[in-house]
Amino acid sequence: MLIATWNVNSIRTRxxxxxxxxxQVNPDILCLQETKVMDESFPVEAFEELGYYVEVYxxxxxxxVAIISKIKAENVKKGFYGCKDFDQNIEIFINQKRLISADxxxxxxINVYVPNGSSLNSDKFGYKINWLNCLASFLDEQDKKDxxxxxxxDFNIAPANLDIHDPKKYxxxxxxxxxxxxxxxxxxxxxxxxxxxxxxKNTGHWSWWDYRNNAYELNKGWRIDHIYISKELSxxxxxxxxxxxxRGNLRPSDxxxxxxxxxxxDINEDFFxxxxxxxxx
DNA sequence: ATGGCAGAAGCATTCTGA
Numbered sequence: 145m146l147i148a149t150w151n152v153n154s155i156r157t158r159x160x161x162x163x164x165x166x167x168q169v170n171p172d173i174l175c176l177q178e179t180k181v182m183d184e185s186f187p188v189e190a191f192e193e194l195g196y197y198v199e200v201y202x203x204x205x206x207x208x209v210a211i212i213s214k215i216k217a218e219n220v221k222k223g224f225y226g227c228k229d230f231d232q233n234i235e236i237f238i239n240q241k242r243l244i245s246a247d248x249x250x251x252x253x254i255n256v257y258v259p260n261g262s263s264l265n266s267d268k269f270g271y272k273i274n275w276l277n278c279l280a281s282f283l284d285e286q287d288k289k290d291x292x293x294x295x296x297x298d299f300n301i302a303p304a305n306l307d308i309h310d311p312k313k314y315x316x317x318x319x320x321x322x323x324x325x326x327x328x329x330x331x332x333x334x335x336x337x338x339x340x341x342x343x344x345k346n347t348g349h350w351s352w353w354d355y356r357n358n359a360y361e362l363n364k365g366w367r368i369d370h371i372y373i374s375k376e377l378s379x380x381x382x383x384x385x386x387x388x389x390x391r392g393n394l395r396p397s398d399x400x401x402x403x404x405x406x407x408x409x410d411i412n413e414d415f416f417x418x419x420x421x422x423x424x425x
Numbered sequence: 426a427t428g429g430c431a432g433a434a435g436c437a438t439t440c441t442g443a
Contacts, residue, residue, distance in 0.1 A: 153442085154432055178442085180433070205433045206441070260443050300443070319443065354443065355430035368443080398431080398443080 146171040148403035149255065149369060150390075151298040151352075155179040155210070159187055161393050166194055169387070171403060172214050173248060175255035177298045179208035186210065201244040209244045209255050209297070217246035217253075227281040237278065249408065251377075252286060256297035263318050272300070276327040283331060294406075295336055296371040298352075298399060301328050303338060306347035307367035319368060336372040339384035339404050351386050352399045360391055369402045380407045 148171040152158040155176065166174065179186065179202050188198045191212050201222040202208030211217055222244050224237060242257040256279065261272035286293060301324045305311035314320045332338075340349070350365025359365065371384060382405040391400045 157432065178432095260441085262442085352443075356443095357429060359430095366443085395431090 145173075145406045145408045146403055147173045147175075147253070147294060147296070147371070147406060148401050149175040149177070149296040149298075149371060150401035151177040151257070151369060151397060151399035153178045153180070153397040153399065155181050155186060155208070157395070158397055159190060161390060161396070163190060163194070165387075165390055165401065166191075166196075166212075169401075169403070171212075173253060174212040174401075175253065175296050176210040176212065177208070177255070177257035179210050180205055181208060199244060199246060201241045203239075203241045207241045207257055209241060209257055211244055211246055211253065211255055213246075213248065215248050217248065219245075219247040221245045224278055224282050226285045227278060237275070242275070243279075247291075251292045251294055251408070254283075254286075254293065254295045254297075256295065256299070258297065258299045258301065260300045261318055261324070264316075264321055264323070269318070273323060273327050276324075276331055280327075280331045280333075283333075283335070287335060291374075292377055293336060293374045294371065294377070294404075295331075295373075296402075298369050299328065300368055301325065302366050302368055303328060303370070307349075309348075309350065309364045309366070319366065332372060335374060337375055337378060339371045339373050339378075339381055340367070340386070340402070342378060342381060343384050349386055350388070350400075351402055353391060355398050360396075369399055371402055371404050373404070373406075377406065381405070382407055 181202050182204050183200045183202050186200045191198050196212045197216050199211045199217050199220050245254040259272040259275050262268040302308045302320050351367050351369035353360040353365040384404045386402050388400045
């Protein structure tokens with residue numbers, strides 16, 4: 145089962161590239177970020193024609209997340225819920241559409257677009273850390289239900305120096321600071337692991353290249369898009385890769401898709417053998 | 426220290442991103 149995440153930086157501008165990629169890769173679940181479109185304007189039909197269900201949580205111009213899936217999503221939730229920080233009802237948490245979650249055969253897919261944070265001395269940075277703290281308490285709640293989790297998306301954080309092409313240059317700065325890394329580790333705790341690092345221990349693997357300064361051509365990138373999975377799923381993981389090829393497209397997103405291949409057959413064989421659980425054209 | 430590049434809104438230029 146292929147599960148992918150991709151910050152597409154506008155669903156409307158990138159639609160044909162996304163369709164091409166789906167036809168090429170055939171993912172079972174695709175989590176999108178920065179769709180930048182209100183729900184009623186999301187090009188749902190383009191995905192339905194390919195046999196996918198679509199769940200969207202968007203807004204005008206900024207942010208926006210979506211889940212495209214061959215299996216119908218269950219228990220779809222938009223935004224944070226059931227966690228103590230969200231109960232404070234912080235308005236900005238509601239206004240910025242950055243999280244959508246859904247269950248697929250007992251696995252909870254959580255698709256996030258973590259705030260960028262601008263720079264460490266800005267108000268936006270405080271919002272980023274608050275948002276991550278809220279995500280941590282959201283996951284604490286999920287923990288109590290003993291669910292298998294796949295937390296994926298654009299985290300806007302390089303977890304380690306080897307996830308940055310020039311770590312010295314960016315040391316302590318935005319996406320590389322200890323404050324952000326600690327906040328991220330507090331989300332992951334001991335329950336979620338970085339799927340990519342189960343296979344690849346070396347530097348030189350990037351999921352984002354700045355549009356500026358020929359960053360892609362010079363391969364000056366960062367690894368800030370991640371797929372974290374519950375420890376219990378690690379034995380089911382067949383691969384975790386970054387597909388950098390779409391970054392070479394004409395008018396590309398600045399992010400590349402990341403995907404895992406999960407062997408879920410033995411978790412619930414009946415579910416996957418029941419054709420009613422899949423999309424019918 | 427700053428700008429560089431891209432998208433959306435909307436029609437000149439600003440805001441935001443990373």
